[in-house]
Amino acid sequence: MTTQTILPVNAEGLSALSKNSSEPAWLTENRLKALELAATLELPKLEKTRIERWDIQNYGSFKSVSPISSLAEAPESIRELIKDQEAGNLIIQRNSGTVYTKLSPELAALGVIFTDLATAVKEHEDLVKAHLHTAVKADESSVAALHAALWNGGVFLYVPKNVEVSVPLQAVLLTDDEEATFAPHILVIADTNSSVTYVDNYVSGTSDKPVTHNGAVEVFAKSGAKVRFATIHQLGTNVTDISYRRAVIENDASMEWIVGEMNSGDTASDTYSILKGNGSTSDSKVIAVGSGSQKLNYTTRANHFGKSSESQMITRAVMREEAQAIINGITKIEKGATKSDGQQTEKVLMLSPKARGDANPILLIDEDDVKAGHAASVGQVNPEQIYYLMSRGISREVAESLIIYGFLAPVVSQIPLEGLRTQLQSVIEGKLGQ
């Protein structure tokens, strides 16, 4: 079945918008080409998920925003997330544009660039042009094409050669105006032997009008670079979230994904490591809690090209009420990627008879001299465990929550940033209705 993509903007409007923002000509052209593609391409094919039935047409239109000069002016909904960050490295996007950007003078002096992508296309044009949409390509699907046509605000992070950034850089991406397009693009370039940690939060305001978030993340870890990318999505029931995250990992570089899927609306996400270089490594940890009548499709992928490359993917998901999750893990090892090792585990814990979880581990191996493994399980809370805990006087509610946290703990406890761990705990508590 062909699904006609309804374009939220026409070519003329898009072109005017791009020119209004004084974008370079190549970018205007890119956007227009992507818009054409969006009209012809199909929706992405998601395993056992009929995304064509989702509410994914609510793009609104571009609305400009006014910057804020201090965090005291930041909207109430994100105060908690930016507490004590007055001096921190922080970018805040609200709806279609960036409202706040701060990079410490120390990092700036080292040559680190941390700004919104809309600014970066002008000020760091060559760097952006060489990487933008080269990992998540516009011609992959109508969704990817629309993103390339419409993206706004966004984050650009560049870490120069041999620079090691020890403090995490943070971004907060907020949608609280359903009429405004919300399509941030995150572009991270870690140059040779550099290292950096980036953390972001996707949040929404109190509106209950439908919003579509069509986002993309592209990470380039050059030779020997270390990138840790942590993202927590806690968008409301009104937001449908489609997120593509992709990393291209060069020789001896390492990538770490930490993903908290804590949305309350339908979500499709794809977290993908391309292990291009020899000796490259990737580690993905995904923690998800589904509730209400959410439809969820989470995919993690590792694609091995480099020799002796290693990937590890772990997804742990708790589904309550009537949430339905499809969880895919795809490890692909290409011919020639000898001595590679790809491991994956997906585990789903269902808390109600109406919750559904489906774990699909897939190994695609075209090389003999490799190691690969997978494990998957879907289950309910074990009544023997509940009985045991209750036999010590613990109420059923507390017993269940101990077991749920216990289920997530082996992944949460490995998150190397204490602040993030604490934050994730509290988001999990919220999602579990406690």
Add this chain to the structure above:
Amino acid sequence: MATNFTIEGLKATIEGKEILKGINLEMKGGEIHAIMGPNGTGKSTLASALMGHPKYEVTDGSVILNGEDVLEMGVDERARAGLFLAMQYPSEITGVTNSDFLRSAINARREEGNEISLIRFIRQMEAKMKELDMNPEFAHRYLNEGFSGGEKKRNEILQMMMIEPSIVILDEIDSGLDIDALKIVASGVNAMRSDDRGFLIITHYQRLLNYVKPDFVHVMMQGRIVKSGGPELAERLEAEGYDWVKEELGIEDETVGQEA
């Protein structure tokens, strides 16, 4: 308050099969009762039914703890009322540390806002673990996960010591223990003896009873207590086995249901 625990005419089934066929037993604080008997006679079912395991259905009888109807209570309420069962096969729970679990158990008995302070809890736990010769790292290990049989049993005793229940049921606490571990477990039990605490020790063997002296010994067969006596009964069972009891009572097959 003097502890009083009375079981009257208790019958219980599993999957429709009757395993307990009318158990009568009265225990007071300060007393140690041992229930002995061959495999498959309903001993562990008695322990599980008293605690309220969801697989067992109580079909008749009453269980009263200090005037309160235990059978009307949920599993957690029974525990908070003072019942404790050291299990033969404790569950393993990944991600929940031993100390978090125990602290939740203790706080479940305290009013909200009156939770035990972390430092006090840790001090208590460390002291009790030392008494049981447990490696302090077990406090931070996931509950029973990767514990050996003996470590699990010690952990059960640790919980008993921390929770300080009024009626303690030990279900085959001695199985799988070497002699040193057995002595440690026994001294843990002895340390907990008090006038307001009763013990019900379920065991195949006499050997635990060498270290924990029972006041009363009951023999269970065919889902009933068929014989009761003093500590001398346990010694005779150890020396002569169960055949003489069966002969005396005219029992051919002592087992009940399909319980292993």
